[in-house]
Amino acid sequence: MSQPIKPLLTARYGIAESWKLANAEAAGAYRVARQALTTRKPAELREEVKKANLRGRGGAGFPAGVKWGFLNKQEGEEIYLVINADESEPGTFKDRSIMDLDPHRLVEGAIISCFAIDAHVAYIYVRGELAFSIGRLEQAIADARTAGYLGERPFGIDHSIQVYIHSGAGAYICGEETALLNSLEGRRGEPRLKPPFPAVKGAFGMPTIVNNVETIASVPDIIEMGGDAWAALGRLPGDGGQRIYGVSGHVKNPGLFEAPVGITMRELIDEYAGGMLGNRPLKAVIPGGSSTPVLDPHRKVDAPNADHPLHKWHGKSEIDVPMGVDTYRALGTMLGTCCAIVMDDTVNMVEACRNLMRFYKHESCGQCTPCREGTGWLVDVLDNLCAGRGKPEDVDLLVNISNNMMGNTICAFADGTAMPMLGMVQKFRDEFMEAAIKGVPDGVRHDDSVRSIVMGVA
Amino acid sequence: MVFALTREREQRVDEILTRYPERRAALLPVLWLCQRQNGWISPEVVEYVSDRLELSTATVKGVVTFYTMFFDEPVGENVVWVCRTLSCDLRGGKAIQDHLEQKLGCTAGHTSADGKFTLLKAECLAACGQAPMVQINDYYYENLDVERLDRIIDAHASKGGEAAAAEFSTFARFGSPRQSGAGPTSAPPPPSKEAVRLASQPPPPAPMPPSGDTGDEDS
Numbered sequence: 001m002s003q004p005i006k007p008l009l010t011a012r013y014g015i016a017e018s019w020k021l022a023n024a025e026a027a028g029a030y031r032v033a034r035q036a037l038t039t040r041k042p043a044e045l046r047e048e049v050k051k052a053n054l055r056g057r058g059g060a061g062f063p064a065g066v067k068w069g070f071l072n073k074q075e076g077e078e079i080y081l082v083i084n085a086d087e088s089e090p091g092t093f094k095d096r097s098i099m100d101l102d103p104h105r106l107v108e109g110a111i112i113s114c115f116a117i118d119a120h121v122a123y124i125y126v127r128g129e130l131a132f133s134i135g136r137l138e139q140a141i142a143d144a145r146t147a148g149y150l151g152e153r154p155f156g157i158d159h160s161i162q163v164y165i166h167s168g169a170g171a172y173i174c175g176e177e178t179a180l181l182n183s184l185e186g187r188r189g190e191p192r193l194k195p196p197f198p199a200v201k202g203a204f205g206m207p208t209i210v211n212n213v214e215t216i217a218s219v220p221d222i223i224e225m226g227g228d229a230w231a232a233l234g235r236l237p238g239d240g241g242q243r244i245y246g247v248s249g250h251v252k253n254p255g256l257f258e259a260p261v262g263i264t265m266r267e268l269i270d271e272y273a274g275g276m277l278g279n280r281p282l283k284a285v286i287p288g289g290s291s292t293p294v295l296d297p298h299r300k301v302d303a304p305n306a307d308h309p310l311h312k313w314h315g316k317s318e319i320d321v322p323m324g325v326d327t328y329r330a331l332g333t334m335l336g337t338c339c340a341i342v343m344d345d346t347v348n349m350v351e352a353c354r355n356l357m358r359f360y361k362h363e364s365c366g367q368c369t370p371c372r373e374g375t376g377w378l379v380d381v382l383d384n385l386c387a388g389r390g391k392p393e394d395v396d397l398l399v400n401i402s403n404n405m406m407g408n409t410i411c412a413f414a415d416g417t418a419m420p421m422l423g424m425v426q427k428f429r430d431e432f433m434e435a436a437i438k439g440v441p442d443g444v445r446h447d448d449s450v451r452s453i454v455m456g457v458a
Numbered sequence: 459m460v461f462a463l464t465r466e467r468e469q470r471v472d473e474i475l476t477r478y479p480e481r482r483a484a485l486l487p488v489l490w491l492c493q494r495q496n497g498w499i500s501p502e503v504v505e506y507v508s509d510r511l512e513l514s515t516a517t518v519k520g521v522v523t524f525y526t527m528f529f530d531e532p533v534g535e536n537v538v539w540v541c542r543t544l545s546c547d548l549r550g551g552k553a554i555q556d557h558l559e560q561k562l563g564c565t566a567g568h569t570s571a572d573g574k575f576t577l578l579k580a581e582c583l584a585a586c587g588q589a590p591m592v593q594i595n596d597y598y599y600e601n602l603d604v605e606r607l608d609r610i611i612d613a614h615a616s617k618g619g620e621a622a623a624a625e626f627s628t629f630a631r632f633g634s635p636r637q638s639g640a641g642p643t644s645a646p647p648p649p650s651k652e653a654v655r656l657a658s659q660p661p662p663p664a665p666m667p668p669s670g671d672t673g674d675e676d677s
Contacts, residue, residue, distance in 0.1 A: 078479075090543045090582040128490070128527045129539075129583055131596035164477045169486055169525035172581065186485030186511075188524040204479050248545035248586035255587045290544065290582075339586065341545050355544045359581050365524075447550040454550030454590065456605045 005233075008221045008242055009214065010258045013101045019136055021143040024104040030149055032220040033111045037155045040223075045116035049219065051227025053240035055261075057094075058084055058175070058212030059289060059336045060412075061239075061325030065227075068117055070199035071207050080208040081114050081122040082184065082198075083216050086168055086175040088127055089289035090359055091341040094244040095213035097256055099126070099133035102217075103140035107163060109216035111144075111154060112223055114161045117209055121162050124213075125180050128169040137165055172363035176411050177210040179365065190367045191411035214244060235262030236324040245323075246339030247273040250280065250347075250449050262327075265295060265319035269342055277449050280344040284428070285319065287328065288336025290356045291416030293423025294349075295319055295333060303330075333423065346448040349428040350435040353421065354382040355446070360417040368409035375417055377401050385432065388439025395432045398425055461502035467491045471510065481511055485521055489528055498529040534569040534576035536614050538562075539593040542579050545586035550602075554590045555579070557604045561611060574615055588628065595619045597627035 012018045012027050021029070036045055050065030073079055083106070087095040098106055110122045126134050141163050144150045152160045166184050168174050174183045178192035181203050202208025218241060222230045231240030245257050245268055252274035259272065265285060269275065276282055284294050295318045303310040309330040313321045321327050328335040343352060361375040381398055384390045402418035409415075425432055447454070463471065474487045488511060492503045499522045508515045522528045529537075540555045555566060562570040562577055569576040585591045588600030592607070597619075599610050606626070613622035 087584045088582055091545050091586050092582075093584045093586045093588075096584050127584070128525070129580075129593060132598070162477075167486060167490055169490070170527035171525050183486065184483060185480065186482040186513075186521065188521055204483070246587055248589060249548040254549075254589070286544075341548070341586070343548060347548070352544060355542075355547055359543050362581055445552060446544070446547045447553060450549050451553055454553045454603045456603050 005242065005258070005260060007258045009098065009105070009217055009244055010102075010256070012105065013097070018101055019103055019140065021104060021140070021147060024102065029104040030108050030144075030147075032224045033108045033149060034155050036112050036223050037115050037157050037159070042116045042118060045112065045223060048222055048227035049116065051231060052218075052222040053227075053231045053234070053238050054215060054218055054222065055239050055325045056212055057214035057218070057243060057337070059089060059291070059334070061335055064211060064215050067199065067211070068209060070197065071117060071209065072200070073118065073207055078121075078206050079117055079119040080203045080206055081110065081117060081119040082177075082180065082203055082208055082210045083110060083122060083124040083213055084175060084177065084180060084210055085124050085126040085130075085133070085213045086172075086180060087130075087213070088172040088175050089291065089337055089339075090356065091248055091286060092246065092289045092337040092339040093248070094246050094256055094337065094339060096130060096133055097244070098213055098217050099130070099137055103133075103137045104144065105217045105220065106137070106213060107140050107144050107150070109219040110163050111149060111161055112219050113209075113211070113216055114163075115154075115159055116219075119209070120160050121164070123164050123166050123184055123203070125166045125168060125174070125184055127174070128167050131167075134165055134167055141165070171365075172359075173365045173411075173413060176413065179411065180210065181208065188365075190365050191413070193410055218243075233260050234324075235260050236322055236327065238326060239324040243338055245272065246337075247342060248339070249285075249342035250277040250344040251275065251342050252277055262322040262324050264322055265340065266297075266317070268323070268340060269319075273342070276342070276344055278344075280346065280449060282319075282342065283345045283347055284343045284349065284352075286341040286343075286420070287323070287333055288338050288340065290341070290359065291334070291420055292328075292336040293333040293420050294427060295331075296427045299427065301331070334419075343446075344449055347446050348435075348440055348444045349424060349431045350382065350385055350440055351444055352446060353424045354379065354386055356420065357382055357417070360413075364413065364417075368414065370405045370408040371414040371417070374401050374405040374414065378417070378421060385435045386440040390436040390439070392433060392436045394436050395425060395429065398432070459502055461492070461496065461500065461506040463491060463495060463506070467495060482513060485511055485513065485518065486525075489518075489522065493528060498532050500532075535574045536594055536619055537576045537578060538611075539578050539580035539583065540566065541581070541583045541585070541589070541591055541593075543582035545582070546589040546591060549589035551590045553604065554592065554602055554607060557607060558592075558611075561608065575611070585628075594622070594627075597623040599626055600628045 017023050046068055054064040055061040056064055114122050150161055154161050171189045173179045174189040176191050179189040183189040198208040198210050233242050234240040239261050242258055242260050248254050257272040282297050286294050297317050297319045299318050301310050301313045301316050303314045321331055325335045357378045361379045364371050364375045366372045381394050402421045405414040405418045474484045496503055504515050504518045508518045542551045559565050562575050564570050566577050566579045585600055590602050591600040610626045
């Protein structure tokens with residue numbers, strides 16, 4: 001059973017009108033920023049973030065402190081901080097809560113981060129659908145500026161900091177950092193070739209750090225507690241702190257929960273999210289957004305060698321491995337955004353897969369042929385399987401298409417499509433073969449467990 | 459007809475241009491201002507924006523067509539986006555879409571005969587924990603069932619979008635985004651149920667109920 005924790009990121013969510021400056025400040029907002037800007041040196045702050053083992057919260061899990069370390073400002077260059085609030089990965093809904101319920105935590109994080117990396121301008125790129133969050137953030141920024149925490153001389157120091165909101169307009173791919181930069185510059189949101197990486201040549205050709213909302217929102221606590229103490233909140237080596245977990249799908253209590261890094265999926269589902277809806281059996285869970293390969297609770301960790309990173313969990317269910325960037329990579333999936341999609345035994349995995357592949361077909365930017373065509377082919381093959389027009393070879397065709405997408409494109413979108421596709425076939429091959437022979441019965445849906453609630457019939 | 463922004467919006471454009479080192483970067487924000495005024499990005503709007511930002515019309519049009527939220531044809535008074543990605547579908551997203559199509563008398567991708575609603579299918583809107591959900595204009599409506607959905611749609615038809623949002627949207631219960639936080643608040647209202655739920659309390663001990671428990675709380 002999990003021990004109760006002291007909430008950090010979500011500490012102010014429950015305060016009445018927590019988004020107002022006066023209320024947030026009464027609960028501690030901007031205290032750390034004031035102290036950091038007036039008494040600390042930027043290099044010290046960067047060192048704390050590095051010690052914190054803060055793994056990027058946007059999905060890739062890259063150590064934020066290391067990313068900051070890639071900056072190497074040349075004469076005449078300006079550094080930009082870009083905060084990625086283009087939260088669009090299916091299953092993921094955590095960043096929005098920070099913007100809506102505690103926008104000042106994000107603004108405070110942006111102020112400290114700008115000071116630490118020697119940036120004078122931060123752009124927060126918010127997906128266009130979140131008009132409400134945009135309004136909330138704009139108000140928070142205006143109030144912080146009036147209070148003297150932003151602007152020419154934040155807290156009276158000689159380091160101007162401006163924070164601007166840039167609204168997207170509906171495109172999942174703009175969450176990819178270089179597509180985001182193109183969109184920020186007023187272009188189509190098509191990813192750029194790397195290298196050069198943004199830390200060398202990013203927004204407007206200048207060195208740029210792109211960090212997720214939750215990553216930046218973690219910075220005030222890291223500076224306040226010290227990097228080592230914050231890192232120790234996590235239960236895994238090299239992966240520090242607390243984070244916001246999300247759970248959607250067939251659980252009793254879907255929502256957001258703050259917990260240490262390294263709880264298990266079983267804890268997340270059973271303890272935090274109240275267990276399965278209607279106490280039905282858990283069939284599968286997509287651990288951290290739709291691009292992360294699915295977990296099957298019936299599969300056991302196979303790590304008999306003592307030097308395998310998951311040896312400690314050899315023979316245990318996949319959902320009993322602690323959730324961390326490195327442990328999940330060793331498990332053959334990804335931690336992603338830590339927002340799980342939970343599916344009970346009523347779900348047909350071929351249909352579920354088709355739903356997600358339609359998403360990728362819709363969202364592929366179309367720049368690279370393997371991705372533009374591959375996502376469409378995957379949907380076509382799945383459509384055929386579901387309609388009963390499939391054949392057993394089609395299952396291997398799904399694998400073949402996926403393998404030809406991986407690693408052959410400018411950005412990771414194609415990999416993010418192919419990996420979950422391959423995971424689905426690998427773990428639920430029987431179901432795909434059955435669909436290839438019999439099709440998927442008409443009327444099979446994902447929402448059998450809840451339809452009576454939605455339709456208002458007992 | 460030549461398109462022009464209102465004077466206030468023109469001032470906004472001037473201010474937006476100061477935020478970026480390059481003029482072109484103002485393209486998305488300026489397109490948003492135009493769409494808010496005009497309802498959609500008409501060819502006249504494209505002309506205006508290309509003049510204002512010194513870009514070719516082809517460049518502007520290329521950007522407009524890349525993003526799903528810029529409309530390159532007129533839409534109804536209210537735009538209803540129904541989320542059909544997996545998390546919503548697991549909680550009844552298809553039932554919500556079916557019901558909307560029946561109620562509005564048009565399929566997704568079309569506008570109702572009275573011009574009041576355009577129904578569009580959306581990909582994940584980042585509200586997965588509150589599924590099923592729809593976005594109508596600027597607001598999210600979450601944890602839907604068809605009965606509540608009917609009331610929401612009816613309120614839009616009879617009272618307009620802002621009044622409907624004030625009554626039904628999730629955000630309404632979080633307060634207006636424009637409420638200034640500059641001064642101390644007197645007698646703040648109690649925190650909303652959502653806010654409290656979102657705040658991470660240590661999880662209550664909730665082991666799996668013994669088999670045989672029917673999970674009454676879900677029915």
